[in-house]
Amino acid sequence: MLNRFKVIIPLLSIVSIAFGSAAKAAQEETPVTWYGELTQGALLIGQVEPNSEVVYQGERLDISDDGYFVIGFGRDAALNQTLEVVEGSEKTPINLTLSKREYKIDRVEGVPQKTVTPDPEQVKRAKAEAAKVWRARQTDSKRMDFMTPVRKPAEGRISGVYGSQRFYNGEPRRPHYGEDIAAPTGTPVYAPWSGVVTLAEPDLFYSGGTLIIDHGYRVNTTYLHLSKLSVEVGDTIQQGEKIGEVGASGRATGPHLDWRVNWGNERLDPALLPQLYPLVNN
Known part of the structure; x- marks a missing residue:
């Protein structure tokens, strides 16, 4: 099973991701801990506080008792992805940048x-x-x-x-x-x-x-x-x-x-x- 991590951490300490510049991304904190590779075709596992909500493409995702949720990106998924984390009255938009793949x-x-x-x-x-x-x-x-x-x-x-x-x-x-x-x-x-x-x-x-x-x-x-x-x-x-x-x-x-x-x-x-x-x- 997955080890548990503190939820609010710098995103780049878990996955490689671009938010305009590496320096900016390294300082930016997010209410999500990510596991996986941000690229087309990838399965991505996230973790938030258990009482949070995650909205992706207008849909509330199922979250486990430990705060885990899943997102999958198709073969030709858009490189710019957004979701929203809701904690009580606070809403935090999350921007993800996928890497583009070359296929045979x-x-x-x-x-x-x-x-x-x-x-x-x-x-x-x-x-x-x-x-x-x-x-x-x-x-x-x-x-x-x-x-x-x-x-x-x-x-x-x-x-x-x-x-x-x-x-x-x-x-x-x-x-x-x-x-x-x-x-x-x-x-x-x-x-x-x-x-x-x-x-x-x-x-x-x-x-x-x-x-x-x-x-x-x-x-x-x-x-x-x-x-x-x-x-x-x-x-x-x-x-x-x-x-x-x-x-x-x-x-x-x-x-x-x-x-x-x-x-x-x-x-x-x-x-x-x-x-x-x-x-x-x-």
């Missing part, structure tokens, strides 16, 4: 049109399945599994990275929102955190065998292209428990695990998670 872009020309244009029936099926996945991500429990240092879900070579994108014949495809781990079919997949299973589908059109696990405060993880599912919807699982096996189901060109991290519907970068916990445990 591949451009492929001369691809036959039928290869990049999906069948209408396939599109219809995929839309229905996407709605089911969306509903599974709306869980908003008060679990705090994400506070534990994350465990790698499978062993293998990193074959795909978050944020990468392909252009076919000049037309952009959807960016990749996960981290791919190449491994033989049947390789065990383990829960990186404890949690509750909210989706367990053996054969979705794009993602094949698919699991979603809720870890609390809108943080959830997804596991795609599984050859076998070892858990069911409603199961409470422990960190390190086997949840499935690597496969090549769905629209996959070879066996691998594509695992993803979301804060609600914001898609985050799993590769940034290990960098978070050395900060919060020191």
Whole structure:
């Protein structure tokens, strides 16, 4: 679990951030202790006084009894972010500056049109399945599994990275929102955190065998292209428990695990998670 820190401290002592100049930022105090990296695709954990309120993008965020809350920044999140901390009658605006990331872009020309244009029936099926996945991500429990240092879900070579994108014949495809781990079919997949299973589908059109696990405060993880599912919807699982096996189901060109991290519907970068916990445990 996270160590507790005094809440009102210089922000730069926890994360790297720019507020116009380093000197100004180093002197500026904030009613939030931050844990994480201020960049696109990042999961950010904050801590305020337990009786405070935090308003982000017009929404009051859930705060734990110890004052912890979570924010996630998408792949192309605006670099200037603002929130407000309310303590009694006092309101403190907080300005955050994210670093901009460069993503791997591949451009492929001369691809036959039928290869990049999906069948209408396939599109219809995929839309229905996407709605089911969306509903599974709306869980908003008060679990705090994400506070534990994350465990790698499978062993293998990193074959795909978050944020990468392909252009076919000049037309952009959807960016990749996960981290791919190449491994033989049947390789065990383990829960990186404890949690509750909210989706367990053996054969979705794009993602094949698919699991979603809720870890609390809108943080959830997804596991795609599984050859076998070892858990069911409603199961409470422990960190390190086997949840499935690597496969090549769905629209996959070879066996691998594509695992993803979301804060609600914001898609985050799993590769940034290990960098978070050395900060919060020191």
